[in-house]
Amino acid sequence: MSNSARSPRTISILSGKGGVGKSVVAFNLADAMARQGAKVLLVDADFGCGNQHLLANVAVEFGIGEYASRQVPLREAVTTLAGGVDLLASTWNETLGEARDVTFTAKLLQRIHSDARNYDFILIDHASGRSNQAAMMAHASDIALLLVIPELTSLSDGYGLYKHLLSLGDSVDCGLVINRAQNSDEATFIAEQFQLLTERFMGRPIAALAAIPEDESVRRSIGAQSPLAQIDSQSAACQAITQFATVLLQASEFGNSSPNTIKNDTATADTRG
Numbered sequence: 001m002s003n004s005a006r007s008p009r010t011i012s013i014l015s016g017k018g019g020v021g022k023s024v025v026a027f028n029l030a031d032a033m034a035r036q037g038a039k040v041l042l043v044d045a046d047f048g049c050g051n052q053h054l055l056a057n058v059a060v061e062f063g064i065g066e067y068a069s070r071q072v073p074l075r076e077a078v079t080t081l082a083g084g085v086d087l088l089a090s091t092w093n094e095t096l097g098e099a100r101d102v103t104f105t106a107k108l109l110q111r112i113h114s115d116a117r118n119y120d121f122i123l124i125d126h127a128s129g130r131s132n133q134a135a136m137m138a139h140a141s142d143i144a145l146l147l148v149i150p151e152l153t154s155l156s157d158g159y160g161l162y163k164h165l166l167s168l169g170d171s172v173d174c175g176l177v178i179n180r181a182q183n184s185d186e187a188t189f190i191a192e193q194f195q196l197l198t199e200r201f202m203g204r205p206i207a208a209l210a211a212i213p214e215d216e217s218v219r220r221s222i223g224a225q226s227p228l229a230q231i232d233s234q235s236a237a238c239q240a241i242t243q244f245a246t247v248l249l250q251a252s253e254f255g256n257s258s259p260n261t262i263k264n265d266t267a268t269a270d271t272r273g
Contacts, residue, residue: 008041008119011248012141015159018128020149021179024222025212025241027055031227032238032245034084038120041078041219043088044125045137049171050090056081057225061093068108074115083227087121088112105133109140121248124242129157130164143208150181150190159197166202168216175209177244187211205217212237 013029015022023046030042044050045062053060060079067077067088078086115162116122124132124141138144144165145216148158158176165172176194181187191208199205228238 006224007113008116008122010113010121010124010141012120012124012126012138012144012146013056014126014134014138014144015154016130016159016161017154020128020147020154021218022128022147023051023055024218025147025179026123027052027179027239028122028177028221028228028241029185029245029248030085030123030209031083033123035229036242036245036249038249039071039118040085041088041112041116041122043122043124044087044090045124045134046090047091047096048092050125051077052087052125053089055222055225056087058087058089059086060089060091063089065091065093065096067112068096069093074112083229102136103133106136106140109137112134126239130161131211132168135165135168138174139169139172142173143174144264145177146174146206147177148190148194149179150186155190155194159194162198162206163202166204169203174206176206177209178211181211181216182214184211187213209247210240212240213245215224232250265270 012020015028017088023044026042030040030171034040042052044052047064053063056079057082058079062072062077063121064073067074073089078088080086112122124137126137141228146158146162148154157240162174165174176191178187178190182192187208196206213236214237216226217232217235218237224231228235228241232238263270
């Protein structure tokens with residue numbers, strides 16, 4: 001996959017609360033895209049508390065902290081993972097204390113995008129919860145993926161985060177990803193209810209882009225600090241993530257019509273496992 005004629009496409013991955021598997025999905029989605037030939041930069045934007053390097057079982061000398069403070073260029077700040085993904089890991093220094101400032105964050109994202117022109121995709125794994133910082137980066141992305149699980153607190157916080165994103169501007173292109181669904185009926189029910197609520201109270205229904213099933217192989221991959229594809233490439237969760245990666249790779253562009261296009265693809269995978 002060549003990126004010579006265009007800039008990298010940016011995907012923000014967000015969740016309203018922690019513990020829903022956002023970082024795990026981001027890690028495996030980046031891996032799945034790389035395995036299909038894309039050059040992917042995975043950015044751990046949970047400054048100081050990120051865990052992408054732990055999921056990949058790598059020790060990092062440099063990361064986003066050193067890059068943000070201009071101690072090293074991007075090519076030296078990234079760590080190449082076994083599957084071919086380049087990781088800009090979460091590292092801390094005093095410069096990132098300014099990252100709470102939206103202007104600083106905007107400039108940092110702009111510099112990443114400029115320096116990452118040899119990549120096809122930039123995947124940003126944000127800190128959980130609502131913040132103007134994450135919202136700004138989501139608005140600056142080609143698409144934002146809002147991750148929820150079938151639990152009341154996750155759905156409530158996800159709804160609040162989506163409302164927050166829209167309150168800062170309706171230009172954001174955001175789609176729903178349902179993680180840890182027990183079966184296809186549960187995934188469909190969650191998607192339909194979320195769409196009804198967002199249409200009724202916000203006038204902007206959110207499209208369901210993918211459903212990833214509850215799968216024991218995910219737990220095993222976390223324990224092994226390896227991508228799902230290395231642990232069990234035929235598992236239901238790996239197949240769903242791989243299908244979703246294929247859709248993202250094949251999409252020629254993101255726009256207001258893209259969620260419906262993606263929704264009708266096989267990325268809304270059978271979650272019966």
